Amino acid sequence: MVASSQRTAESATYAVVGAGLAGSSVAWRLAQQGESVVLLERDVPASALGSSHGSARIFRYAYPDPFYVGLVADARRSWDELEAVAGKRLITPSGSLDFGSIRNPRGLAGGLETHGIEHELLSQEEAGSRWSQLSFDGEVLWHPGAGVIDAEGSVEAMVELAAASGAVVKTGWEVASIRRASSGYVVTSSTGEAVHAEQVIIAAGGWLPSLLADTDVSDAFAIPELEVMQENAYHFPYLSAADRGETPAGAATSWPTFIYKGERIQVYGLPGGRDADFAGQKVAEYMGGKRIASAYAQDGIIDPANRVRVTDFVREFTPGLEAASYAETTCLFTNVPRDDMIIDRAEGITIISPCSGQGAKFAPLFGELVYDLVAGSGIAGDRFRATGQRFERIPA
Template identity: 70%
Template structure:
């Protein structure tokens, strides 16, 4: 088919997918790859800076306390290898990953990696400091070398290109505002009144999902079972490497000069990774996990950095990362969509599938998400009861 603007006249398709971030692009790729007729509807452009999939830096890691998720990463890695081979692009740069901090529980993570036969090493704080002198540690440290840095924006572009090559239609500037039953299937309507008729609809709207939920024709029982979706406007800060030799894009396939790391202590929880293109290949991205303000939906983001959040992150860098300069040289906001139990939501009722890989963890699973959607709409149980909609609310709500 091809690419059309918002003025395009609606046509019918077997599957309409709302959202062209990592989740929606993956679903479009896998469904089109299966031979199905697909239309991908994006309110802006793929990997829009107003969504959750923009930029060049997301963490690919195996470290989970639950062996179920470790195995899920193993499955996703096969999809990443296929995506890189099919697109001819390197989408994950090797970096290795460190997990530290008493709340992070490196020993528990090591046990889960052991269960799944993932290469790893558990180090005492002093031994880790000797190996990574640019960082300070206050607990045991888990190292697993097979982690890396995902170029999220390039991954979206690669999956959209493959979906289009397999016959998918891509409509940009097409913001869906409702999904209602039609005489057969569903009618998806845009902000300017354009419509698309589809037998089935996959909603992969990310932080825009809460604003759309009330306009989806979902049976009351299913709607009530959906968890509470919490959207946060997170803040990310880039800090220059003190050693200029750590800068530079490097050779294709070469590892980054710094590892990714996740620190969870009693006072702060952070994550960090080489910023890649977003940081001119000369700095480390550092953010406080769930440190941003809660907003009703992505519609309510304002892109303003929270000074209190900046202060906490700078204090952490001063204490934990002596290898970084302590004044951010670049700042940005992004969206996290959380659910209380932190599990991804991949569930369907009638002809509507809700795809929400929540809690800041979806990027690493991107190529697998489309496979799980394909299996789900085909009647398979591979998506697992783990991802079914089960009513959950945050404490105090």
């Protein structure tokens, strides 16, 4: 367990704000390189109020952009390393199905082919005969290398590895401001505690919009436009008793993950894991929630209209599930334009926003990308720069 913060000043080369999947990865990789690191978390690592809690996130390779397919392959190698050094399985094999007219399974298959990722392009009939618990409305892409990420377990593993390598971890330490000092920066908590750091790395998820307002950054740094969404997720029970219960260690799940993008709705689903007693599939509408100003504005209230839309989808496309959810929750998506991510730096401030609902699969790779950026190697490249990341509309 990580000890809670004490009222003492700390000095470090790097202060990392946020102990979710991104921040814990950065702290681990920096500490692994022998750097002086303090990790600051407003609550606890993988907080239920953030975007990195629970046991059910999708690891998948299928992307319309081959760049991201290659990035997932890089991330898989990082996951293998993390699982090896942590001594625990963090991704349970499941395979993944992509279907729906907008999802374009054939186009996705081309990206997988480019990077040599195992896959099959199946007809509607072929997929239906193989996965009778699902219904399909056209071609289907199957790639068996996908899986289910234990997000909370991954955060805990990376925080423990960071601490073992010398990082100082402070929990219950809510950052109120980040200001320039005569040398480096002073990070101040809501209770008046202070940390001095040469560089600050902000990985605060849905709290980014509020936190950036109290951060000294260069005028030349194009702070990205961020959109925070409170999304809704539901767990629907498996009809087959054989599908219920925890997956044995090393075994694949009985249900695949899936992504459906059609004309009327875009939905993803995955085995719910321990989040809902291993009894059902977690299903949610992609970008189906409401815009909020920041994570501070979340209220945890399910949108009834969203529940109806998702339940209707389950009734039509998942005959292996009972079309009545037995558990439901809200979660945060922090979005940037183009469904991309932001990893950018100005002077001594680095912002990492592995967002738009896609960050979990890259978690252990983020620390490597950020270390490359702060070390000045430039390997992280320009793809994730904040410049030009603007929405066409202004979020509410």
